[in-house]
Amino acid sequence: MPTMMPSERTVILGGGFTGLFTALRLNRRRYPHPVVLVDRSERFSFKPLLYELLSGEMDAYQVWPRFEELLRGSRITFIQDSVRTVDLEGRWVELESGLSYAYKNLVIALGGALGGAGPDNRDAFFLRTGEETLKLRQHLRNCLQQATQLGEPEERKRLLTVAVVGGGPAGIELAATLADWLPASFTRLGGDGREVRVALLQRGMQLLPQDMSLHLRKTAVDALARRTVPVEVILGASVKKVEPDGVHYERDSSAQLIPAAAVVWTGGGGGGGMAMPFKLQGLPPQGYNKHGRLLVTPTWQLPNFPEVFAGGDLALDPDHPQPTTAQAAYQEGEGIAYNLEALAFGRQTSVAPVRSLGTMMKLGLGEGAVEIFDRYEVAGRLGLLIRQLRYLGLLPTPIYSFKATAYWLTDLLWPRSGMAA
Numbered sequence: 214m215p216t217m218m219p220s221e222r223t224v225i226l227g228g229g230f231t232g233l234f235t236a237l238r239l240n241r242r243r244y245p246h247p248v249v250l251v252d253r254s255e256r257f258s259f260k261p262l263l264y265e266l267l268s269g270e271m272d273a274y275q276v277w278p279r280f281e282e283l284l285r286g287s288r289i290t291f292i293q294d295s296v297r298t299v300d301l302e303g304r305w306v307e308l309e310s311g312l313s314y315a316y317k318n319l320v321i322a323l324g325g326a327l328g329g330a331g332p333d334n335r336d337a338f339f340l341r342t343g344e345e346t347l348k349l350r351q352h353l354r355n356c357l358q359q360a361t362q363l364g365e366p367e368e369r370k371r372l373l374t375v376a377v378v379g380g381g382p383a384g385i386e387l388a389a390t391l392a393d394w395l396p397a398s399f400t401r402l403g404g405d406g407r408e409v410r411v412a413l414l415q416r417g418m419q420l421l422p423q424d425m426s427l428h429l430r431k432t433a434v435d436a437l438a439r440r441t442v443p444v445e446v447i448l449g450a451s452v453k454k455v456e457p458d459g460v461h462y463e464r465d466s467s468a469q470l471i472p473a474a475a476v477v478w479t480g481g482g483g484g485g486g487m488a489m490p491f492k493l494q495g496l497p498p499q500g501y502n503k504h505g506r507l508l509v510t511p512t513w514q515l516p517n518f519p520e521v522f523a524g525g526d527l528a529l530d531p532d533h534p535q536p537t538t539a540q541a542a543y544q545e546g547e548g549i550a551y552n553l554e555a556l557a558f559g560r561q562t563s564v565a566p567v568r569s570l571g572t573m574m575k576l577g578l579g580e581g582a583v584e585i586f587d588r589y590e591v592a593g594r595l596g597l598l599i600r601q602l603r604y605l606g607l608l609p610t611p612i613y614s615f616k617a618t619a620y621w622l623t624d625l626l627w628p629r630s631g632m633a634a
């Protein structure tokens with residue numbers, strides 16, 4: 214690799230919740246060094262609100278905005294490129310385009326390679342980015358349209374069936390959204406919405422097995438049964454193979470098939486595992502845990518490389534483990550920015566606690582549930598409103614957030630007639 218001139222530059226790899234919020238805070242705090250933010254996508258995916266993008270309740274400019282727009286007027290340089298190599302000893306990063314950047318400080322925030330479905334399931338759809346969401350939306354709309362013109366009952370049934378794999382929060386939020394949005398869209402096209410089928414496959418014998426109070430779990434499970442078409446929950450279903458026209462699974466030792474227009478994968482595992490999406494040179498094997506997460510100190514620094522920070526889904530502080538959530542990731546981004554600033558001004562880095570904003574779920578069109586302080590639950594339309602406002606309040610830049618909130622509130626109070634189509 215090239216011998217590079219030393220640089221004062223801070224390079225942030227990944228513009229997700231950790232990386233973007235690190236950059237925005239550095240910009241607000243008049244950080245004295247040049248900052249470069251690298252992401253392979255030209256847009257920021259606001260993951261907790263992708264269901265709203267799928268259903269058309271929100272628009273791309275709200276939940277999938279361009280980095281260029283979010284960073285307009287800031288002192289952050291945005292580079293759209295993929296990270297190929299990081300050399301911790303040499304203090305440089307190399308991008309897919311072949312360009313290399315020396316750094317004084319580095320932030321690694323490339324997210325987790327989570328949700329890989331494994332080689333047998335590569336025909337599955339995903340909902341991890343704005344691109345994937347719009348691809349799924351278009352595919353489902355095409356299937357509904359084809360179903361309106363088809364008399365053959367088996368194929369028509371398949372076109373109107375969607376299977377969701379994974380009974381965690383993402384699977385439940387997605388299934389609930391589909392079970393309202395698809396029937397509404399099909400009815401709008403002149404079909405009978407009651408023909409739509411949404412199946413939710415869970416390997417274990419319980420939905421929402423982790424991180425959820427009993428009460429909220431019950432609220433979520435009840436909500437699935439109350440959708441426009443009730444979600445068909447299949448527990449104990451071990452998915453074997455996803456094909457373009459359906460999903461094969463095993464249950465009680467018997468092989469089953471659901472013919473489906475789309476199979477959407479929300480669970481992890483599936484043999485996909487976690488792989489670092491880039492080459493990291495210079496880190497000893499004990500620098501990772503068994504899931505491939507980078508181990509960091511409570512100040513989000515790599516133990517042997519204090520000039521390098523890592524946060525979000527890709528990193529883990531073994532003494533204070535945080536859930537892999539947007540809530541934790543953006544707070545870690547702000548903590549990392551604070552510590553970068555401390556280093557720049559010769560101060561000590563410090564530990565900032567990550568607070569829980571409470572569990573928040575979308576449970577269909579116009580319905581949500583939030584649990585605040587792990588005690589109080591607000592469900593229904595108000596629950597959805599609180600969830601949306603909490604998230605929209607996080608959206609970068611006050612003007613952007615204000616605009617998005619105002620549009621969203623208007624839509625909630627006076628729904629657009631074409632929304633669900």
Ligand SMILES: Cc1cc2nc3c(=O)[nH]c(=O)nc-3n(C[C@H](O)[C@H](O)[C@H](O)COP(=O)(O)OP(=O)(O)OC[C@H]3O[C@@H](n4cnc5c(N)ncnc54)[C@H](O)[C@@H]3O)c2cc1C
Nearest residue numbers: 227229230231253260261295296324525526537538539540
């Ligand atoms: C559908 C869905 C719903 C969710 N709902 C919630 C929720 O309701 N509440 C909640 O708290 N959390 C939720 N999460 C989890 C949350 O979104 C993540 O925990 C959070 O985004 C992690 O932030 P991060 O910065 O670590 O990574 P990310 O936000 O994933 O950002 C990583 C960034 O790195 C970029 N990148 C990756 N590899 C490369 C590369 N090689 N080169 C260049 N760029 C690269 C990506 O493009 C991306 O922009 C949800 C996640 C999903 C998928």
